[in-house]
Amino acid sequence: MADTWSSADKFNREASQWDENPQRRAVALGVAQAIIVAINPDKTMHALEFGCGTGLVSMEIAPLVKTLSAIDTSREMLAVFHEKISTCGITNIETSCTNLSVSSETEFKEQRYELIYSSMTLHHIDDTAAFLNRLSELLSPGGIVALADLDLEDGLFHDDPLENVHHGFDRTELAALLHAAGLQVTSFETIYTFNKTNRAGISAAYPVFLVTATKTQSVTSE
Numbered sequence: 001m002a003d004t005w006s007s008a009d010k011f012n013r014e015a016s017q018w019d020e021n022p023q024r025r026a027v028a029l030g031v032a033q034a035i036i037v038a039i040n041p042d043k044t045m046h047a048l049e050f051g052c053g054t055g056l057v058s059m060e061i062a063p064l065v066k067t068l069s070a071i072d073t074s075r076e077m078l079a080v081f082h083e084k085i086s087t088c089g090i091t092n093i094e095t096s097c098t099n100l101s102v103s104s105e106t107e108f109k110e111q112r113y114e115l116i117y118s119s120m121t122l123h124h125i126d127d128t129a130a131f132l133n134r135l136s137e138l139l140s141p142g143g144i145v146a147l148a149d150l151d152l153e154d155g156l157f158h159d160d161p162l163e164n165v166h167h168g169f170d171r172t173e174l175a176a177l178l179h180a181a182g183l184q185v186t187s188f189e190t191i192y193t194f195n196k197t198n199r200a201g202i203s204a205a206y207p208v209f210l211v212t213a214t215k216t217q218s219v220t221s222e
């Protein structure tokens with residue numbers, strides 16, 4: 001993917017209106033409910049969401065877990081989330097403006113999580129294989145990853161043709177990457193479908209999957 005387009009700039013611009021889009025709220029709620037059903041998060045868990053945005057998913061998950069680290073690369077998305085955290089008096093969420101895919105990020109080196117999840121963020125991360133290895137390192141033994149994202153799409157889902165993203169994921173290929181990262185897939189299901197007019201003006205359906213996988217072995221770095 002080209003490196004001139006800035007994801008942080010885009011989401012900083014969109015943050016104040018993010019929650020006004022009903023499909024965004026609906027997919028986030030669908031993801032949260034699917035994670036709750038698939039994983040049954042509990043109060044022993046330290047959880048991490050990468051690409052938490054304005055916290056639409058994590059506001060549902062936080063009451064169920066012990067602690068929640070919510071990270072994003074957009075300060076403005078996190079500012080909207082902070083507002084909710086403080087309005088609701090939530091005490092178990094810590095936020096961080098961090099790009100986990102950058103190897104120099106040391107903040108999370110010592111942390112381990114029983115649950116790592118995301119919604120509609122994996123397609124923004126360039127090197128999927130390297131990133132899944134990073135997630136695997138951050139999981140405790142037996143820890144679970146739950147990733148919601150678009151199935152392989154026609155390349156027209158995002159309105160801006162310059163947007164620097166993967167055009168969804170092929171399930172078989174993603175399962176193979178998870179396996180290579182030491183993560184055993186436990187479920188792969190369709191949990192939501194975006195019905196939208198894409199940027200070519202065509203009404204189209206874009207399914208969203210949730211894949212869950214458990215850490216089965218440690219990945220040794222070369």
Ligand SMILES: C[S@@+](CC[C@H](N)C(=O)[O-])C[C@H]1O[C@@H](n2cnc3c(N)ncnc32)[C@H](O)[C@@H]1O
Pocket residue numbers: 007008011024028050051052053054055056057071072073074077098099100101118119120121124125
């Ligand atoms: C499509 S939005 C989804 C936001 C939120 N999960 C939701 O469902 O409303 C993608 C989010 O991922 C964040 N993001 C993109 N690349 C990232 C990265 N490398 N690390 C962490 N967050 C990232 C963006 O800033 C944005 O908030």
